[in-house]
Amino acid sequence: MMNIALAVHGGAGTIAPEHLTPEREQAYRAALELALKQGHAVLAEGGAALDAVEVAVRALEDSPLFNAGKGSVFNADGQHEMDASIMNGLDLQAGAVASVQNVKNPISLARRVMENSNHVLISGLGAFEFAHKQRIELEDDQYFFDQFRYDQWKEVAGTDQVQLDHSDKERKFGTVGAVALDAQGHLAAATSTGGMTNKKWQRIGDSPIIGAGTYANDETCAVSCTGHGESFIRAVAAHDVHALMAYKGLSLEEAVRVVVHEKLPALDGDGGLIAIDRAGRIVLDFNCPGMYRGQVGADGVFRTAIFR
Numbered sequence: 001m002m003n004i005a006l007a008v009h010g011g012a013g014t015i016a017p018e019h020l021t022p023e024r025e026q027a028y029r030a031a032l033e034l035a036l037k038q039g040h041a042v043l044a045e046g047g048a049a050l051d052a053v054e055v056a057v058r059a060l061e062d063s064p065l066f067n068a069g070k071g072s073v074f075n076a077d078g079q080h081e082m083d084a085s086i087m088n089g090l091d092l093q094a095g096a097v098a099s100v101q102n103v104k105n106p107i108s109l110a111r112r113v114m115e116n117s118n119h120v121l122i123s124g125l126g127a128f129e130f131a132h133k134q135r136i137e138l139e140d141d142q143y144f145f146d147q148f149r150y151d152q153w154k155e156v157a158g159t160d161q162v163q164l165d166h167s168d169k170e171r172k173f174g175t176v177g178a179v180a181l182d183a184q185g186h187l188a189a190a191t192s193t194g195g196m197t198n199k200k201w202q203r204i205g206d207s208p209i210i211g212a213g214t215y216a217n218d219e220t221c222a223v224s225c226t227g228h229g230e231s232f233i234r235a236v237a238a239h240d241v242h243a244l245m246a247y248k249g250l251s252l253e254e255a256v257r258v259v260v261h262e263k264l265p266a267l268d269g270d271g272g273l274i275a276i277d278r279a280g281r282i283v284l285d286f287n288c289p290g291m292y293r294g295q296v297g298a299d300g301v302f303r304t305a306i307f308r
């Protein structure tokens with residue numbers, strides 16, 4: 001049996017069973033499973049963890065159920081600005097984009113930044129120009145429009161309120177991410193988001209920040225986060241899981257517990273993360289009521305869950 005493993009998330013927050021009809025729950029689980037299956041197929045063919053996380057995140061970006069790619073939330077100007085990052089545990093190469101518009105799959109643009117530029121993080125119009133040059137697939141505004149997220153934005157438009165997509169009473173949640181271990185023993189992580197509803201000043205969260213929302217290092221683990229981005233940046237959450245393992249010798253499970261249940265709460269950091277270590281152990285943990293999540297390990301069984 002190949003020791004390959006993959007985990008995905010679709011955001012964490014106040015996801016309550018009473019806000020999710022059985023049909024919607026089924027739709028979320030199906031979308032998570034589709035992403036798992038597509039990423040797992042890459043790994044099962046001996047493909048790289050880096051390819052697997054990109055494929056899995058693309059599948060989640062293409063689903064309007066999640067706040068990434070199609071279905072991204074609206075900013076204060078009624079537009080979609082997306083952030084994404086990807087990291088390869090093999091050589092610590094990383095790429096990221098922030099505040100990009102009209103890019104169908106921001107995660108693939110992040111990968112191009114990693115492979116075809118001298119930079120790690122590019123943003124806004126510059127990133128759009130780079131996307132053009134790289135012949136990245138673009139879509140018009142209509143593609144990203146989602147009535148539910150529009151109504152959600154209208155509730156706070158014109159105010160100073162910003163909203164975490166998954167931390168209000170409604171039914172549509174989050175940022176997406178993936179972590180993987182491939183048959184060669186390499187790790188990778190990827191994260192993609194539309195950020196926060198009604199955000200302004202080109203606010204950028206943790207998702208495109210290497211070390212905050214995404215981190216991968218073959219020595220220890222790969223991590224993708226979701227939650228209140230400002231807190232995750234201040235906690236340097238994803239890298240902290242790595243650091244606790246590397247410098248303190250903690251297990252993956254213990255390192256994640258410390259970050260999710262001690263360090264983040266101390267900084268008002270609601271949310272969660274998915275992580276995988278070099279042995280293929282997977283930990284999916286969160287400090288709020290729910291997190292859309294899924295995993296597949298060496299046994300090839302696909303598992304998805306939403307609530308605790």
Ligand code: ASP
Nearest residue numbers: 175195205226227228229
């Ligand atoms: N972490 C993301 C951000 O702050 C939001 C999320 O996880 O849904 O932009």
